[in-house]
Amino acid sequence: MKKIITTLAILTGLCTTSCKDYLEEELVSTLTYQYYDTEQGVEDLLKACYETSRHKFGYEHGYALFNFGVDEFVQGDQLNFNYFNVYDNRLNASEGYFHDVWSANYEGINRCNIAIQRVPVVTPVRTLVTAAARNQRLGEAHFLRAYYYFMLVQQFGAIPLVTAPSEGVQLEFTRASVPDVYNQIIADLRFAVANLPATQGEFGRATRGAAQHILADVYLTRGSAVTDVRGQKSTDIDSAAFYADAVINSNVYALENDFGTLWDYRNIAAGNVTNAIAAAERSKEIIFSTQFNTNLTLAGRFGNQMHMYFLMSYDLNEPGLTRDIVNGRPFRRLRPSDYAMDIYDRKNDSRFYKSMKVSYLANNAASIPKWTATDAPSPNLVGQAKFALGDTALHVIVNSRETTLTERDLTRNRYKTYARYYRRANGTLVDGFVAAGGGKFPSLLKYIDPNRTTVAQQQGTRDGIIARLGETYLIAAEAYGRKGDYGKALTYINKLRERAAYKAGETKAPQFWQTEGGSRNDVSSTYEAVRVTEAKFNTNDPAEMYPASATSAAQRFIHFILNERTRELMGELHRWEDLARTETLVERTKLFNKEAVNIQPFHKLRPIPQAHLERIFTQGRPLTSTERQAQQNPGY
Secondary structure, three states, X not given: OOOOEEOEEOOOOEEOOOOOOOOEEOOOOOOOHHHHXXXXXXXXXXXXXXXXXXXXXXXXXXXXXXXXXXXXXXXXXXXXXXXXXXXXXXXXXXXXXXXXXXXXXXXXXXXXXXXXXHOOOOOOOOOOOOHHHXXXXXXXXXXXXXXXXXXXXXXXXXXXXXXXXXXXXXXXXXXXXXXXXXXXXXXXXXXXXXXXOOOOOOOOOOOHHHHHHHHHHHHHHHHOOXXXXXXXXXXXXXXXXXXXXXHHOOOOOOOOOOHHHHOOHHHHHOOOHHHHHHHHHOOOOEEEEEOXXXXXXXXXXXXXXXXXXXXXXXXXXXXXXXXXXXXXXXXXXXXXXXXXXXXXXXXXXXXXXXXXXXXXXXXXXXXXXXXXXXXXOOHHHOOOEOXXXXXXXXXXXXXXXXXXXXXXXXXXXXXXXXXOEEEOOXXXXXXXXXXXXXXXXXXXXXXXXXOOOOOOOOOEOOOEEEEEHHHHHHXXXXXXXXXXOHHHHHHHHHHHHHHHEOOOOOOOOOHHHHOOOOOOOOOOOOHHHHXXXXXXXXXXXXXXXXXXXXXXXXXXXXXXXXXXXXXXXXXXXXXXXXXXXXXXXXXXXXXXXXXXXXXXXXXXXXXXXXXXXOOOEEOOEEOOHHHHHHOOOOOO
């Protein structure tokens, strides 16, 4: 594919970095804002507008702000930034990650503002000669500005709304109302929809479908408010359905037939690393992604670091194992909650085991243990290796509380086994993941990155998925369900369930017969077992773990959709926003995350960064402490 050379503008000057595939770096040492008076300068600026989209994936703020302190994940055995999960008093306006996400998105917004100003007036030479070409570039800038504002308004609520370039020192900013911010986001995205092409010749640029997907999400977010004031209109849910349908029916995108292909860990584990990842990143299901690079000088300071945070400890004192590239560098920040493990039909819905890594193959001959007279199943095995290189060395069992598995069963296995539940000799049930110190659990494999070059490398190379068609189907389903059209909603849900089911003839995950009660040679379809009917919403189905407050079909449907979003999108950095927008953050987090002991209603918004409040002026002077507090969100 054609690649682009770029330089990047920031708020107060110029720097250089790049994004894989559609952005490659060319170092330019001395540039001024006059560079943007040239066509090449404007083109480079437009490419620079994309760089901020990488921020969400770039460091620990990615999981802390978007997937911690919710129902899906609790802390592993490394407690860095666990206050985002427990909501203690360290979660305040001085926390640097709030300032980081604030400044990064406003940096991106300012780049877009400059581009929107300069594209119409720059002298065309080659690429911006026609009105259509200019409008396409403007569509990209409007799309990205809207996306960055959408990130900010969901986190912080009322925020400064800046639509002109900040080329000098500006100190006076006032917060625009949430409805005004949403109006601007929608206006930008509608412009983008009208002016972006269905496809782009350069991979990674925004398309009409990307704008339609984000617009559907925006309308759904605004229109789903009940007590919150977001400027919601009676037509919002209709608009969400309309734009989601436009993406689905565009014939540009397609669901992968196999959910696992999106991450394709099977091919990665088999050694087909580069091709497997490249195929997954170019999937027709991907609507918009942020780009990273396998060349570390071009990957940005951090790259995509999400590959570390969802992994269990497999590399410390485990027989037959040492840290390697394929299995990843485990930072052990997050482990799946009980809710996240139980909300799946793990037997029939393949998404659980296609999202989770539960087995590790021996890679260290020096530490492979030998049978002893105490543990050998038969005397002739004494002194022989329990397993060989390439055999299973460690396995994680995700079972239920009804298990009959005993502690003795675990110790007699030839390889190390960690079970979610097991029983002591006296019958006492043990939570095995807790008993193991919190560092043993099924690991989310969606970010595993074997294109790294060393076992210690933190810079990640995989693209970060921002929008994919599986989510578009869920947006459409939720919109129709909110309209009371459950039949239409189910057509979208069951399309995803059809993909989630094991297909006829498909070899099932070993856990199907080892743990979940299936038969080893069963190659039949499981679709009928996972197909959804309206009974899911009309009755209190125990499998859905509905909160006590969900007493009507409409209420149960919203919680069902949140459950389905977990099953489809777990760990993809949507969850805090999902719960905040549906006004279920406190209820569901308290119900399913026992560590979030301090969560309060005001936590539905983040604090306005103290660094921002201390730097802004009013009427030519700094804010007083009283004025700063008036600009702060309640509770902080």
